[in-house]
Amino acid sequence: MTGFVSFVGSGPGDPELLTLKAVDRLRRADVVLFDDLSSGPLLDHIRAGATLVPVGKRAGRPSPSQAHVSQLLVDHAATGAHVVRLKSGDPAIFGRLEEEIVALRTAGIAFEIVPGVTSASAAAAAAAIPLTRRLSARRVQFVTGHDVTGGLPGALNMAALADAQATTVVFMPKRTFAALFAQLCAHGLSPDTPALLAENVGHPDQRLHRSTIAGLARMLATELGSAPALILYGPLRGEDEA
Ligand SMILES: C[S@@+](CC[C@H](N)C(=O)[O-])C[C@H]1O[C@@H](n2cnc3c(N)ncnc32)[C@H](O)[C@@H]1O
Incomplete structure (x- = not known):
């Protein structure tokens, strides 16, 4: 059983700058891994019962390593879950997207990229x-x-x-x-x-x-x-x- 990962751009933080596609993926997600800059009211679209995993590198918490975040993505998707990886702005701009894509490709997990407002x-x-x-x-x-x-x-x-x-x-x-x-x-x-x-x-x-x-x-x-x-x-x- 293999899940699916949606890399979703959250925009800069204004909930009105989320795309319709981003809102759809947030509503349907089983698991959401999100950064500090992609939190707050943006997360209101996630359904009750979904698992929220903060993986932010700021806010005084010890930073999870990039390898750890990539592994989390693979592990959650491997359970068959639809995982949303919510990244600030556009996920393809200074967002460590490449490392996470490589981890998914290596594990044979399918993904899509939903662009956001940088x-x-x-x-x-x-x-x-x-x-x-x-x-x-x-x-x-x-x-x-x-x-x-x-x-x-x-x-x-x-x-x-x-x-x-x-x-x-x-x-x-x-x-x-x-x-x-x-x-x-x-x-x-x-x-x-x-x-x-x-x-x-x-x-x-x-x-x-x-x-x-x-x-x-x-x-x-x-x-x-x-x-x-x-x-x-x-x-x-x-x-x-x-
Ligand atoms: C890891 S990069 C991610 C950039 C993001 N992918 C984008 O397209 O905006 C994080 C940096 O983006 C910039 N950034 C992201 N959101 C911001 C915001 N709401 N206001 C100002 N700068 C922001 C800052 O330079 C921040 O340190």
């Missing part, structure tokens, strides 16, 4: 920023601000990240932004490049702070806070917003 799109929408602009932002790029050690990844394509004609979204940016800022400037990007720090997007305590890359690097040197955040930078202002 926090990058939700942040841009909340701040009324088009991620692309016809003349000034022909490219958009998503990059992670840290590697497994917590430091700025070593092999970043700095020429691309310093492209003044691209909109860049940095995930998990806070701790390493000062280091990234120094490298961006060294590669020719103006310190006055418009930037946005978007915290708790889609939650009641959402905070949007507009500045420049220099301003955010200065601010984050003294106050980090624990809220999940993104930094957007690039041609964020339209021609009508000097």
